[in-house]
Amino acid sequence: MKRLYLFLIAFLVAVVLPVSVHAADKYRTDAEHAIAIEAQTGKILYEQSATTPASIASISNLLTIYLVYEAIDQGKLSLDTPVAISDYAYNLTITSPVTNIPLDKRSYSVQELINASLIASANSATIALAEQVAGSEAAFVDLMKEKLASWGISDATIVNATGLSQELLENKELSEDQKATENRLSALDVAIVARRLIVDYPQVLRVTSQSHFKLNGTTYYGTNPMLRGGAYERNGVDGLKTASGTSMVATSVENNMRVITVILHTKEGDVYPEKRFIETMNLMNYAYQYFTWTPIVEAGQPYHDSKVNVFNGKEATARAVASQDLMFAKRKRYKEETLAKAKGLDKVFDAPLTKGTVLGSLALHDTDLIGHGYVDNKQPSVDLIAAEDTPPATWPFSWWNHFVRYVNEKL
Structure with missing residues (x-):
């Protein structure tokens, strides 16, 4: 009873009260690993044991769905492509305790399986998508590893498409050591995956923002109560994925800024699975307050x-202007001016110069960094372009300019 009382107090503090300004430096999530980033630039806003790999369970689906969208982008399949449910995937829906929904029809569209994988965390749907993309789950795992490596992630352990413990998959060909292995990524790695998914394939948010979906005439409800209408509803939340009762990846747009949070393994989360939502709420409060x-x-x-x-x-x-807004997440109490560095503007351009011509670049020079600073170790930049047309000089000025250049360069 005492533990339940303390849990309810923590919930009220998280929902009703923002993080104290004076406690900002001492703020810690009640999870083993956590990180918050701004999505567009990848700036790290908070981290806690964020570089240590941990089991991520069905958060693995985010990487799987990225590769599905990539295959669609490459023309290898479409959202309407029918996907056959293999015996392996189907048998998991009837003989295994893993999270699933019935797939009795044995053929579903890619879109239907994406919905099942992300909203209901249906493991067989995830496996079916992996088999459709790569021919087999083993071949798909190789694609997952290659993609992570291309993003600079070198400390990952990937053994399947779903994040399930291998022993739950009942694969008799594996050794005992292999059965015990699980997909492992650090909170930082998960943030990189989530950001790449949102930035490269923002249509995923149309799926993860749904609290339920229909399949075979039956309505299935998701596991994210932070969406509209949920018990932990928060305005702005439109995804992404819960996992194993103790972990959650979430994203929200508030005050024109999209934040991604990762909470892995909340303490006592096995007893109080709601705790991951409270810790996510606290971490979002922190990010948007500071x-x-x-x-x-x-x-x-x-x-x-x-x-x-x-x-x-x-x-x-000629004026060199920004091709688009250069924005960043500024810590409110950081008083020093954050600057940017222009490159390429020392070059002399020949007339005529057309409006919109790229003249150089402008890169953010942010010195208020947390941990790795930016998840891809690269600060944002924009092109500097010509603000207007610059026609050539009229004769005889044009003749004189070319004569002077000739003398300076040739004589």
Whole structure:
């Protein structure tokens, strides 16, 4: 009873009260591993034991679905492609204790299986998608490892498409050691996977924002109560994935900023599975209270009078403006000005110079970094482009300009 009382107090604090300003430096989640990042730039807003690999269970589905969307993007299949349910995948729905939904029809579209995999965490649906993409789950695992390596993730353990313990899959050909292995990623790795999925295939959010879906005339409900209408509803939450009662990857857009949070293995989560939602709520409170989406330069505007020299132009210089907004998550109490560095503007351009021509780049120079700073170790940048057309100088100025250049270069 005492443990339940303490749990209810923690819930009320998480939902009703924001994280204390004075306690910001001491804030810790009640989970073994955690991280929060801003999605567009990948800036790390908070981390706690975020680089130690841990079992991730069905969070693995995020990587699986990424590869499904990639296969669609490559024209290898479509959302309407029918997928046969193999005996292996089907038998798991009737003989195994793993999370599943009935797949008695034995053929479903890619979209239906994506819904089942992400919303209901149906493991057989995930396996069927992996087999459709790669021919077998083993071949699909190789694709998963290759994709992680391409993102710079080198500490992962990937043994299947679902994240299930191998012993639950009842594969008799595996050794005892292999049966005990599970998919393992660090919280940082999971954040990288979730960010890549959202950035490269934002349509996934149309799936993960659904609290339920229909299959074979039956309505199946998801496991994310932070969505609209859920017990832990939070405005702005539109995904992503819960796992094993103790872990959760979530994303929310609030104050024009999208944040991704990863909570792995909440303490006492096996007893109180709701705790992962409370810890996710707390971590989102922290991120949105202490960071704000801040412009460095807006699209169409110069940065600190950025310009280039123009040879033989009607004007001697041309304004270099941002091709799009350069934004970042600024810690509110960080008082030093965050700057950017322009590159390429020392080059002289020949007239005529057309509006929109790329003249250089502008890269953020953020010095207020947490942990790795940015998940891909790369700060955001935008192109600097010509703000307007610069026509050539009129004769005789044009003749004189070319004569002077010839003398300087040839004589």
